[in-house]
Amino acid sequence: MTKSKSNRGALLLDNLPQLQGLVKRDPDGYKDEFIQQYNHYKSIINIFKLQPGYNLNEFNNLVGFISQVAPCYPSITSQLPNDLSDLLIQFNSHLSPDTKKTLIQSLVLLRNRKFIDSIDLLKVLFQLLPITTSSSIKSYIKHVILNDMKLANQQSKNHKLNRVIQGLLFAMVQTGMDAEITSNKKSKNNQINSNSEAMWAVMLTRELWRKGVWNDSKSVSIVALACFHPTAKVQNAATHFFLGSDDVVEESDEEGDEIDIKKVQHQALINKSRKSTDKKMSKQKKAAKKANANKQNSSTPNFPALQLLNDPQGFAEKLFLSLTKTDKVHSLDHRVLVMQLLTRVMGAHKLCVLSFYSYIIKYLTHHQLRITLILVALAQSVHELTPPDVLTPVIRKIAHEFVTPGVGSEVVAAGLNSITEISRRQPWAMESDLLEDLIEYRKSADKGVITASRGLLQLFREVNPSILKRKERGKLAAMGMSTGKQALKFGESNEVASGIEGLDLLEKHLDQKENDDEDVDDEKAWDDWDAESDDASSEEEGWVNVSDDDADIDLSDSDEEKEKEKKEKKEEDTKDISTNDQIAQMSTLATERILTPADFALLNDLKMKAVQEEIDQGGGNAAKRKLAHLKEKRKATGSGADGDDQGQFVTEAEIVGPRKRAKNDYEARMASIAEGREGRDKFASRKGKHKSDKVASKTNEEKKRNKPMMMAIHSKRVKSKSQSKLIDKQKTLHKHKEKQRKKM
DSSP: OHHHHHHHHHHHHHOHHHHHHHHHHOTTTTHHHHHHHHHHHHHHHHHHHHOTTOOOTTHHHHHHHHHHHGGGSTTTTTTHHHHHHHHHHHTGGGSOHHHHHHHHHHHHHHHHTTSSOHHHHHHHHHHHGGGOOOHHHHHHHHHHHHHHHHHHTSSSOOHHHHHHHHHHHHHHHHTTTTSOOBOSSOOOGGGHHHHHHHHHHHHHHHHHHHTTSOOSHHHHHHHHHHTTOSBHHHHHHHHHHHHTOOOOOOTTSOTTOOOOHHHHHHHHHHSOOOHHHHHHHHHHHHHHHHHHHHHHSOOOOOHHHHHTOSSHHHHHHHHHHHHHHTTTTSOHHHHHHHHHHHHHHHHHHTOOOTHHHHHHGGGOOTTSTTHHHHHHHHHHTOOTTSOHHHHHHHHHHHHHHTSSTTSOHHHHHHHHHHHHHHHHHOGGGOOHHHHHHHHGGGGOSSHHHHHHHHHHHHHHHHHOGGGSOGGGSOHHHHHHHHTTOOOOOTTOOOOOOOSOTTHHHHHHHHHHHHHTTOOOOHHHHTTTTOOOOSOGGGGGSOOOOOOTTOTTOOOOOOHHHHHHHHHHHHHHHHHHHHHOTTSOOOOOHHHHSOOOHHHHHHHHHHHHHHHHHHHHTTOOHHHHHHHHHHHHHHHHHHTTSOOOTTOOOOOHHHHHOSOOOOOOOHHHHHHHHHHHTTTOOTTOOOTTGGGGSSOOOOOHHHHHHTSOHHHHTTSHHHHHHHTOOHHHHHHHHHHHHHHHHHHO
16 A cells, blocks of 8 residues: 555656646645655756756746646745746846746746736836847737736726836836937947837837827826937837837847848849749848838827827927937938927927927938928928018028929929928918019929919918919909908917807707707717726715705706707897897807717717818818818827817828829839730730620621622622723722722
8 A cells, every 4th residue: 555655656746737636626635745846846946046057848847837836835835936036037048938938927827826916027027028038038028018917907097007017117218318329220239238128118118008008198208208218229119109100110120220122123133043032032122112111101190199298398309409419320210200209299289499490401402311201390390389580591491492493393392382381380481572483383384383383372362462462362362351351460369269169060960850859868979988087986986965055056857948948048049149240159059968079079070061061162272171181180089099180290292292193113014914914815806705705696797798699699789880880890990909009
């Protein structure tokens, strides 16, 4: 009996999965076997600490077994999480990727079994990210962090965990802030660790923001601090976060690794064709094409992040100082990227960084690389509070460099469109003599130049026709000036807070629904629009005590009385309007009910419908631009971003303007030829092929050829030949000979 027990114990010690199942069923009965395995685990760790090169093949299975059954013996395994964490952090370079992943999985398992807290696990993972070199381990750690944060904030905001993690990320970004300023191509080995920490902090914050886990100002502050990091790679990733672009360099990518498409094409021509080289060339071409498309396509700004910036004026000034300080260090693409962020902050918050306009003048030449993006950045930085005297030299510079007879038509159109966008935001920056010269280009032969010049003329007919000559003002502008209408001066505004724009349209729509006996469910109107409350205890606050002095509260439940009062109020409003036409009608809908997000979405659609009707009835360009802005707002609201109500952001297409269709390259032409040859035999005509699919009658020529001879000789045509005169036969023969001669 004793021998069988000893054999069974030895068997269990060699079969860890079987022992694991038995321990979970009866922890007290197999405590001795577990202690034996735990002592073996501790002895392996002690040997490894003395000899870091010790083989740990059997160690992975042993750690997996102990972490599975550790909750059964909490007093014995209390130091297990600390041992695993120290082993991962202190001996990271000596561990194999399989061992690292096993240790991390063991810590995750202990967290799932409530053996350790999520904060303790995440602290260890954040320390591992910058020191781990394996890409698979990095992706696994990133997945664990994001998944853990998402689950922790799924039901309600876990403020304690969020504060701890945000503090860790902020410290990771701040680690390398005092380092030397470096570009993507120049980086020192002693800065890799700090740069890696800051890069991972930006990437994790971006992912948590994109997944909707974080949406507060603290997370925005982490990325805002990274915008001033001395490493261009980190600054680039932080800038893309605010620009709303996913074109972020991953940690595993090499710094400054750019693909030259011309070099790839040249190598494909001179190298010998092999299957491996062809596959590599094709992959490089796709990567270069994608990178080029990402550079040329303008991104959608991250409006919520821009609005949550703390001290936007200080952020913009500090960003401009960083731009001027690193002017000769960073590449042009990086500088243009920083310009885009700076100008979008200036446009969103209506800021004035006056030194920026004197700085950007040196880039305003038609042969400058990335000039369209620079013009876009310049235009979106201007708003109605920008001083006109600062913009006048800029407009003069653009006109002198772009709108001249010695450049191409595309350059002239881009210059005119840029001046138009600047003048739309600040019309007082334009001078009358310069405007007269610019609108003369509407007589050009190029369509793009004509469109750009006419757009500039139409803009000043709307905003400031007094700067134009009388013959160029147009009918509507001349009539407005005759009635005493004048352009707003610098600093003035005609926007008065008189309620919600277009609310009367919503009121008419709801009244029509009530007349059609359609029930409006207010609770359903809040579906899919409810924001996640930060205060989880809001539902547990209970009843609110109301004092007896609140006599203005209407406690009536009668719907008839409410409808009667509503009708009487409308009748009084109608009488007031009829007696005095100068009093504007204001909708009282906002004072009678709580408007839901669905109501605001419906209000935007109704405004678009009203503007479209105005355009159909002959509305001008102002109505068309208003319709475009409403469409942009609806699109932005649908994706979760705030609408661009005032259209302060400009796209590259608006600067370039309409262009002729570019000539197809060789590959496109061959693809078009191959598409036209589909379904056609080689060297065969397609004539008559369509008749083979359906039954059709014969032609008259075919009937004549198959007509019997005895019927043909009695036809009118044959009889006319035999009975014709000699002179007619000679004329016919002469015509036949002449025809044959021409064929020869």
